[in-house]
Amino acid sequence: MTGPGSPAPPIERIGTRTTLQKLLSRFHFGITLFAVALSGLTILLAGVTALRGYADRNMELAAQLGAYGVEPALVFNDAQAAREGLEPLTRIPGIARLRVLNDVGRPLTQWTSPAADPAPLLTRIFFPRPFAVTVRRNGSAIGTIEVWGDSSTLIDYVRIGLLAGLGCLLITAFGTIFLARRFEYELVKPLNEIATVAHDVRLHRRFDKRVQSLGIAELDRLGGDINALLDELQGWQGNMESERALLAHRASHDTLTAMPNRDAFDEQLALRIQSAEDRSGRFALLFIDADNFKAANDNFGHAAGDAVLVALSARIKDTLRKGDFAARIGGDEFIVIIDPLDGDVRAEDLANQIRASVVEPVLLPGGETYRAAVSVGVALFPDSGSDATALLTAADAAMYADKMTNRSR
């Protein structure tokens, strides 16, 4: 079942193809035709044989009747009487010719049917010789009567037989068409259903499609196997999709804090710039850097450092509104995009909000508490820069300035 938009199949297919229905119909018709022809021929032959037997007996009876009728005529050697004796025979159908011979073999009288023989060949086959009956008078032969048959009765039978055969063939043709329709319903339809499901799965990746339960045992088994195969395919497909999602997540997210990574941030920033330009809006870029993070790492160990980073990220996330974006772009560096930005919000307020969020001490795995501090640099779009690099540079510079201020404090 090749669809219109499908790629070239790997196996070379045969050019002209027939449908199963046509095939079945053809076979069916052939078999039925054969059967009808065979039985028709048998019946015709049997009929002809039987009819020939009857015709033979008919001839024989006619000859006997003629012998009885012409017997006195032969005794008296009377041609006129012989003609009259033959008269009843001339009314019997299927007799072509009659002849009465006397005791020395000379013909006394003869009669030929005025009707022409409808099939001389058939007559030659079926009645090659006349039926001859010896006429006896008190035990001694006084003459012979000969009766030739003709094919008129046989021809009628053969004609009727052929007509009946033709009628049978017609009925057979109609019956075959009807049966073929039934076949389409009973066999081709379930097959089509299987094909449709397979087609749908292949073309539209509809792995949830299943073949319905089918009435024919073999096809139902095939449908069941296809369903099992689809179950497996669906399983694989599901696994593949979840793995892909995982990989995609891994590629764009930081594994420790589960925050978007640098790559995801770059992408996001480009999008935000584009979007802000389109609507002439503003947004803020916050560069956040943990203060003295190296010292914390050194004093409490890497596990503690990691805990601090996770805690920082969680608290940063908590400050975000719907639509804002946060990413971890380096070891202890975070970025937040506040988008959209209301007109009256000041950059310093945003920075203070972040600083306030991290004031609460962090509980380390060792049981100690650590009070984190961050430096925050704010850049505004489009005030501080209109592209990613300018914005980042501005934010970074602002953060550095903030850090310097913090150190001097």
Added chain:
Amino acid sequence: MLASLFLIGALTTTPQMAVQAASQTVVEDGSGGMTRAVNRMIGGIVSYARWPDGSSATPRVMCLVGTPRLSDRMAPDLPGPGSVTVRRTNASAVAPDCDILFLGRMPVADRRQLIAWVRGRPILTITDDDAACIYGAMFCLSNRAASLSFSVNIDAIGRGPLRVDPRVLRIGGGGGAS
């Protein structure tokens, strides 16, 4: 006067309607042709007659009265078994042991007497001196135009106890029209 009376009597006893000449036996050429034809015809008629006693093989006696017109050598030729013995006799000496009575040319009175005598007896009467077959004989032979034929007097046969094959009656009576 007598003859006319007889004619009337004959007409009343044997209606013309019942008598028809029909048979047309071919007579061979030559001197003995007619004799053979007559003997064969008589043999044929005898073979189709059934006497109340005996079978077809029983020998029959044919009493010949008068002078035969067609042949003087009477020897009936029967198809198959059986035989006919010919006995010449005269009208007054006819005995009841005759099975067949052949009436040749004879005085009218003798014929009348013989026909009357035969009535009721199992005797087959054949004549060759009554082409119209009106004088009471059962079978009448006649030769016409080189052929021999016979007629049947069905009334005469019907009166006696003798049975004759209907096919012969048909030949001798039915086909006259054709």
